[in-house]
Amino acid sequence: MAEIDSEHTLTVDRILAAHAGRPGPLLPVLHDVQNQLGWIPSEAIAQIALGLNLSRADVHGVVSFYHHFRTHPVGRHIVQVCRAEACQAWNCQATEAHAQKRLGVDYGGTSADGCFTLEAAYCLGNCAAGPSVMVDGKLYGRVTPQRLDTVLDDWSKR
Amino acid sequence: MATRIYVSRDAAAQALGADETAAALLAAAGAEIELVRVGSRGMVWLEPLVEVTDAAGQRIAYGPVMAEQVTELLGAGLLQAAPHPLRLGRVEDMPYFAKQERLTFARVGIIDPVSVDEYVAHGGYEGLKRALTLDGATIVQEVTDSGLRGRGGAAFPTGIKWKTVLQQETAQKYVVCNADEGDSGTFSDRMLMEGDPLCLVEGMTIAGVAVGATQGYIYLRSEYPHAQVALEQAIAAARSRGYLGRDVCGSGKAFDLEVRMGAGAYICGEETSLLESLEGNRAEVRYRPPLPAIKGLFGQPTVINNVISLASVPVILQRGAAHYRDFGMGRSRGTLPIQLAGNLLHGGLVEKAFGVTLRELLYDFGGGSASGRPIRAVQVGGPLGAYIPESQFDTPLDYEAFTAIGALVGHGGIVAFDDTVDMAHMARYAMEFCAAESCGKCTPCRIGSTRGVELMDRIIDGKEGQGGIDQLTDLCETMQHGSLCGLGGMTPFPVMSAVKHFAADFARKR
Structure with a gap:
């Protein structure tokens, strides 16, 4: 089952574009993604990795390190x-x-x-x-x- | 003319209903008042605090004023500062406030936090103006001479850090503010950032001018959304007035600031892991050397200081090093914003010169326990601070005096517990917290804390005798001496102080 639809893909792309050229962009990007989607789906992790020229393991490692970032959907x-x-x-x-x-x-x-x-x-x-x-x-x-x-x-x- | 009324926008005041009180005031008397949202005066038990300007121009306080009391208060003559059971008089005349020495917090609760005009009218930016007439080495010397030591907890002389950065010759340097105030029982950084954010902005600008850094970052914990709003408003206001940007106050020197949000990791209060986090990495502690002052953010020389350290710099530059240094005792110079927290009747913020005793803080300011039961233990300095028994309450707040009793002043947070506290449970919690927050890089902290929780469970269940305590002592020694940073290295302080001073709680049959 797709966890993330094409609208979400566009949202993540917009966020990546907004942070382009910023030093140390990963945490601000993750915050924006979570603020807009409510959580950080695995498809978004792959998309962020591609956009920031990191490995998926790098991004997953960061997401899983911080208590604040969620990899499951949440309540209202x-x-x-x-x-x-x-x-x-x-x-x-x-x-x-x-x-x-x-x-x-x-x-x-x-x-x-x-x-x-x-x-x-x-x-x-x-x-x-x-x-x-x-x-x-x-x-x-x-x-x-x-x-x-x-x-x-x-x-x-x- | 509309009556000026002040209601706090501080998160702690909001948590007790300040927004609802402000809305009720506007709804009932919007045409007659000019409502100003300010920081908190620091008397949290009186929030929501409402201050009304009387005919003589004095600010008369009422509190706590809940939204549902507003109509009755207005009817009783609130706008004329009339008598009422909730009327407290001038805040400056209240003993809790009058006995303080407010240097860093001089403007908090008084001015609109994001108004550059009000900031300047209350002495703001005088420190920066003076700094811009001095060379970097002179500014650094002034900070060194003030005796200011890192208020985040490590108490390292701020001027020495700055001097090291000043001496580096590189194209890019940074100023980083550690606003990851994760210690339980501490909220002075939050109050300052919400109540006088321009003071922090000015302090960082002075640091940038002093060492030759052009970019600053405020690393703010994600649990502080109110502070984020205040800081971003303040930075935008400062930038629009030429106090930040490519040409600070027409000096030709550049300095700009950005707020970066943390993500719920206590370890980021440790400066090297904070830098890792800012770079976008897992916040694992770095080996030292190299020091951040030589190789810090993005590998460049970096001044990294706590909020209160940086926010103390403007007053030092404004009034001179000697003025600041004349407060305090021994090698602890100046003032410390102390946070009274936990089970106290009068919790809040008290800025005092070093030297005040714990007992004065707990009873003269704090008013004793809120529950009315005896205070049995206090934890000073956050989750890595020792638990202190009543017999040591006469210890003066002084870095060296606290070290001498195996405790730490840390960031100045004081958490009081009454006699219902179970100290074996608190020791277990210290290990549990360390296990939850360990960055995982070094073994004594990562594994030791988990083994510590298991051992404490067996001790609490009565399955261990003296052997369990011996094993705990041994484990704590390993963590203390073998950990890479203060998290694993200092978790033994609360644990072993609980064992030492409250042994009966560990021997109880359950």
Whole structure:
């Protein structure tokens, strides 16, 4: 099954053209591809490798190194739960457990309704008002299990 | 005339509802107010903080103001700065703020972060103007004389790094800002970049002028989208006003800046792996030598400094090295933006001269634990920092004093835990974090951290006696001395400090 259609191929080509001549272009290219497609399909990896004169192994090696880059399709929204020390001091374990239970998935998984992909984060920089959660780049502080429900209820309608 | 009202656009304020409060203010009183989005004053427990300009032109604070309270507050006379239970008075008169020494953070929370005019009106670009009248060696000497040491955690003298780059004779040099603030409990880089990004832009420009670099990169972690927006707005504003570009302030010197996003790898806080990442590679740590100052980004001489180090340079150039050096103690000169995090009543940012004790920070500023239970342990300096017990809370914040107790100041993040914390669990987490974030290049870190997690699991399950602790000690020694960089080399700090100071948690039968 083709993971990437011709429209996506054009998108990746446009991104490669936009970064032409830039020093060290691989990470900016990967960011743009993921921002526009939601993830980085294997066909895009081959296309990027060709466009930047790298081997597919080089690009795959970079994609797989960084936690941020995803090689699987994701839900409509990305939910990141911070599990670093400062949030642990605010008992983020309860928030984590609640997120996993409500969405029915472990980290990396997508809820059955396709709405949310759950990811672990190691510090969102909101350490004075944890536990912290980020949904599609919007940050929330003091996220108890109850507040998480309010936040996710809101996002599930979007 | 419309009343000027200030609401923070800082991510931490937004996380507590500042956007909704700002929207409610505009909806209810849009015609009567001029709303200015500023950085955060650093008192996170009072966010969303609203400041109103009174008849005398003073800024009167109210907080925390939630969106649903706005109508009632306006009815009570918010626009006239009238009395109200949420009225706090002038921020500068509040003890938390009044006791600080704000040099690097002088403008944060006060000005519109991306307005060049407001930046200049508050002393901005005076440092660069002075630097442009000096030669490179004089600028570097000024930074050296200030005593500024790397605020990212390694505390290496900034002036020495710059001097090495200055001495290289190549066509291309770079200035790189390490904005990969991955340490848990730290957010001063984020606050500075969101609250006064032009200060970082100016600091990097001065570095470029000093060493002869024409291009700078800010390597920003992907978890900081708000900072990315602020930085890009600030860079565009600076460029349009001639503070960046081919001819900086008409000096004939070129310097320009670009923001590059990281991709969720803690290791990129290590400077050589950051450079690998900027070049588009897996962020594996490089062997040293050569130093980045000699062979850095794309093989060229590179100044690479933390956000706070670079953002401290403008005030050093503006007021002179002696002014900055006169703050602090021992060999730790100047101020440190300290971040109070975790289980504290009054978490936030405190910029103080070195020498303040942990106890003052935790109780006088932090107000003790938020839960009301005793503070049992604090971790200073991020996930690679030691856990410190109550008996050592009188240690002054000073690089050497912390080294003497086997701890580190690092980036100045302080995470407090109350007495419900299980220190064996925290030691296991330190190993788990190292395993998740290891770049994989060296064996002690890559394998050692995984073996460390397994061993901690057996210790926690009560399957190991003293033998398990001995084995853990041995493993930590191997990681400490055999790892290529600080990740594997310093993970033993939290682990062994937990074993040393909280032994009972490791011996408990479960």
